[in-house]
Every structure is written in structure tokens, then in C-alpha cells.
Amino acid sequence: xxxxxxxxxxxxxxxxxxxxxxxxxxxxxxxxxxxxxxxxxxxxxxxxxxxxxxxxxxxxxxxxxxxxxxxxxxxxxxxxxxxxxxxxxxxxxxxxxxxxxxxxxxxxxxxxxxxxxxxxxxxxxxxxxxxxxxxxxxxxxxxxxxxxxxxxxxxxxxxxxxxxxxxxxxxxxxxxxxx
Amino acid sequence: xxxxxxxxxxxxxxxxxxxxxxxxxxxxxxxxxxxxxxxxxxxxxxxxxxxxxxxxxxxxxxxxxxxxxxxxxxxxxxxxxxxxxxxxxxxxxxxxxxxxxxxxxxxxxxxxxxxxxxxxxxxxxxxxxxxxxxxxxxxxxxxxxxxxxxxxxxxxxxxxxxxxxxxxxxxxxxxxxxxxxxxxxxxxxxxxxxxxxxxxxxxxxxxxxxxxxxxxxxxxxxxxxxxxxxxxxxxxxxxxxxxxxxxxxxxxxxxxxxxxxxxxxxxxxxxxxxxxxxxxxxxxxxxxxxxxxxxxxxxxxxxxxxxxxx
Numbered sequence: 001x002x003x004x005x006x007x008x009x010x011x012x013x014x015x016x017x018x019x020x021x022x023x024x025x026x027x028x029x030x031x032x033x034x035x036x037x038x039x040x041x042x043x044x045x046x047x048x049x050x051x052x053x054x055x056x057x058x059x060x061x062x063x064x065x066x067x068x069x070x071x072x073x074x075x076x077x078x079x080x081x082x083x084x085x086x087x088x089x090x091x092x093x094x095x096x097x098x099x100x101x102x103x104x105x106x107x108x109x110x111x112x113x114x115x116x117x118x119x120x121x122x123x124x125x126x127x128x129x130x131x132x133x134x135x136x137x138x139x140x141x142x143x144x145x146x147x148x149x150x151x152x153x154x155x156x157x158x159x160x161x162x163x164x165x166x167x168x169x170x171x172x173x174x175x176x177x178x179x
Numbered sequence: 180x181x182x183x184x185x186x187x188x189x190x191x192x193x194x195x196x197x198x199x200x201x202x203x204x205x206x207x208x209x210x211x212x213x214x215x216x217x218x219x220x221x222x223x224x225x226x227x228x229x230x231x232x233x234x235x236x237x238x239x240x241x242x243x244x245x246x247x248x249x250x251x252x253x254x255x256x257x258x259x260x261x262x263x264x265x266x267x268x269x270x271x272x273x274x275x276x277x278x279x280x281x282x283x284x285x286x287x288x289x290x291x292x293x294x295x296x297x298x299x300x301x302x303x304x305x306x307x308x309x310x311x312x313x314x315x316x317x318x319x320x321x322x323x324x325x326x327x328x329x330x331x332x333x334x335x336x337x338x339x340x341x342x343x344x345x346x347x348x349x350x351x352x353x354x355x356x357x358x359x360x361x362x363x364x365x366x367x368x369x370x371x372x373x374x375x376x377x378x379x380x381x382x383x384x385x386x387x388x389x390x391x392x393x394x395x396x397x398x399x400x401x402x403x404x405x406x407x408x409x410x411x412x413x414x415x416x417x418x419x420x421x422x423x424x425x426x427x428x429x430x431x432x433x434x435x436x437x438x439x440x441x442x443x444x445x446x447x448x449x450x451x452x453x454x455x456x457x458x459x460x461x462x463x464x465x466x467x468x469x470x471x472x473x474x475x476x477x478x479x480x481x482x483x484x485x486x487x488x489x
Contacts, residue, residue, distance in 0.1 A: 022239070022242070025235070025238065026235050029232070029233055029235055029238075033232040033233045034225075034229050034232055035225075036233065037229045037232060037233065038224055038225070038227050038229060041227060041229070042224070042227075046406070047230065048385040048386055048403065049385070051231060051233065051234075052370075052373050052374065052385075054232070054233035055233050055234055055237045055238055055241065055374055056241075056374065057233075058233055058238045059238050059241045059242065059374070062238065062242060063242070092378065092380075092381065118228045118230075119227050119228050119229060119230070122227055122228070123227065134220065134223075134224060137217070137220055138217075138220050138221060138224050141217075143206075143207045143213070144203045144206055144207050145203070145204075145207050148203075154196075154200060154203075155200060155203035155204065155207070156194075156196055156197075156198075156199030156200035156201075156202070156203050157196075157199065158203065159199050159202055159203040159206065160194060160199045162216075162220070163194075165223075166219055166220060166223045169223040169224070169226060169227065170223055170226070
């Protein structure tokens, strides 16, 4: 889907990017930036992390443009890069017991929590499984039976969860976890 | 039992397990119903509000940063050679005045300017806070190796240098308090650090929510670390470790300041927040030892006055 006025296809823009021009990056960002942010929001529910991960993805799109094969479709490649970025982020995420050492021990005191933003509140209503179903369905384009196989549940259960998740996103209510 | 498309589209929860399986089977086999469900899913996902999209400025900064890092590896070797040369030169020249001192009438050495009398005092303070905070962030490395530390410090110094231009621009533009400029500069520095994460950094603050000076020599920030907001209170580093102040007080050009920064950043500055909190008495002597060889005789005298060690 194109949200800009540039008539060139994503694959053509990638060909330009491969040859060292970085101007197409802005067009790709305008086209896919918001969708990519939602992809990371669904995965992480962390608006700051989603922003960082989206920036990192576009950086990698630029730096790894040479690995893109122009005859293939852009979107699957794009989300494969995004998924790799997300996995790397997950690996690097701190274990909960890690605290700031040295200065932090003596110099810090807790301050009030930051309120969740709108997107995080909305996604907070969905369980991790529900969000995974949305990602697999919407971003990876899998059929219900394929999603079911990936998650080890029946296609009917996937459908029920998807249906319920769509309702919750459509009519956001108080936070409740369905798992 | 075969389902009709209308039945599938009009069904509502709750559904029996059997019914749900039938619908799922129908959806995977019926292109029209599958497309309709995909459209509904897309509409729901697209309705998730995104406040701020990915930033082209951040991505460009990251691209530029990587190019700089590449150049830095070569520049590091060159800088080391220059430092050796300048150190040798300064040592040789520091001995020559003995023979000519009798004939020359030396200009009196001025007193170092008080920070508050300088027109760019606010900028000096902001730059001091950002450099101190970046060194504080070194404590975010969980059991780092020397190589991890070095990599972090190189990155942090580049980030400090990159953040300076926007600090200056904000002050030149005017209309913002020192607290506001400092908060934004800290946030920018953090974002730049985070845009190019190091594998050794397991946890780095993600956002600065507030900055405030506390008295003359302390400041505090509220920053997001993990999923929580924390308040960090630190003592400022001594005035002689404020790079922007040194530049002004010594009348140093950019090349000399670059060498001073390189030397201090990887020596006295390492773990500086902790050392300042502990009132480490070795800081002045180590600073003198590092910086004096780079200065002219006159600058050396001024610097001794700034540090407060005759």
C-alpha cells in the first residue's frame, strides 16, 4: 500500500538504495513506517522500544540493501529484517535482576511511574498469544490453519482468539488479559 | 456441514468449538471470506495509534555515525601519533625557557574566569552534565571487559561531540531554559547511543523525563530505565573537567581541545561520577598529569590555577 505520491514500486526504490542513494529511504519510511511501528508495538508493547527498533530496521534496510534481490517482493524481506531486529533486541534485553551498579546503587531513588501511552493501553488488553496471532495473520499473511500449526492450537481456537482480539481493538475497554 | 459465507461473516461470539473449527475451515478455503477477514484485521491493526513514526533524522545520524566510527579507527591511530609528537614537543619546549627567561618579561597570568561571568555559562553547564551522564551510563555495562568499556567510551565521546552542535543551536536560538536544553540534549545523546546498541550494554536509560539543578554543584534527572522511572542525583564534576570551560579559559583551539578530550575521556573521566561522589583526592593530580604535556608554558600556568594546584 502506498501512502505517498511517488509512483515507484518498493522494489525499484530498493534498487536505487542498493546503488548508494539514500533518498528512497525516506519514501520507504513514509510508506511502511507506521505499519512497522505497529508491528513492533504488537511484539513489545513498549512505545520507546518500538521507535528504536523501527529506526534500527530502516538503518539495516539501508546498510543491507545490497542483500536485497530486486526480483523478489520487498515486503517479506522487509519484515524478515524487522523480525531479526526484534530477535536481537530480545536477546539483549536485560534480565530483570540486573541493576545499575556502582553509582546507581547509592545515587538513585524511585520516581513516579510513567503512564502508559494510548497504544500500550490498547494492546495491554490482548494476551501475548493474541498479539502473536495478529502478527502472523496480518504481517506474515498466514492462513488460520498455518497460524494454528505455528502456535500448536486448533484453527478454531485461533479464529476465536482473533475474533475476540479484533473486538477488543475495535472497542477498547478496561485492561483485561484473556490468557 | 457446509457453511454459507453470510453465516460465517454474521456469526458472533461465543461460538462452540465445533462451530469455530467449521468457520476456520471455511475461511481457509473461501477466498472472499478470507479477504474480508484480512481487511477487518488490517483495519483493527491500523487503528492502533502511533504517536511518532520512525525518524529519518535518527536513521541518517546512525548512518553518519557508522561512517564516522569507520573513520575513527584510522583517526585513532593518527591521533595517537600526534599526541606522542605533541607530548615530545611540549617536553622539549618546556625546558627551553630556562635560558631565555632572564631576558623575557612575561605577561602576568590572568585569573581563571568564574563560570557565572562567562557569556556561555549555561552551555558549559549543559555540556558538563551531558558528558558526566554519558560516563555515568558506563555503569550500565554488566561486567564489561576492557574491550567493551573502550568500545562504549569511543561511542560515548562521539555522541557527546555530535550532541554539542544541537546544544549550541538551541542556546543560539534562545527562549529555552538551561534545564530544558539540558533535558533535550541528554535525551538526544541517549537516543543516539540507543540507535547503535552495543552488545555489551544490557540496559540503558531510554528517556529523560526531567532535569533539574540542585544547588550549585548537584543535579538530578528522572529517566526511564527498563519499564520504570528512576531519579538519579549526581554531583557535578569539577570545573576543570568541563571541556567547554577549558576551551574558553585556556583559549584552546579545536585541535588542542580534541586532544585534551581524547586524553581525559579515556583516563580521568572513566568512572568519574563514582569518583566525584567519593571525593577521590587523586582527580586533580591525574588531570594535571594528563593535560599539562599538551599545553604551552603559559597555558600550563593558567591550567594549574584552574585546577587549584600550584
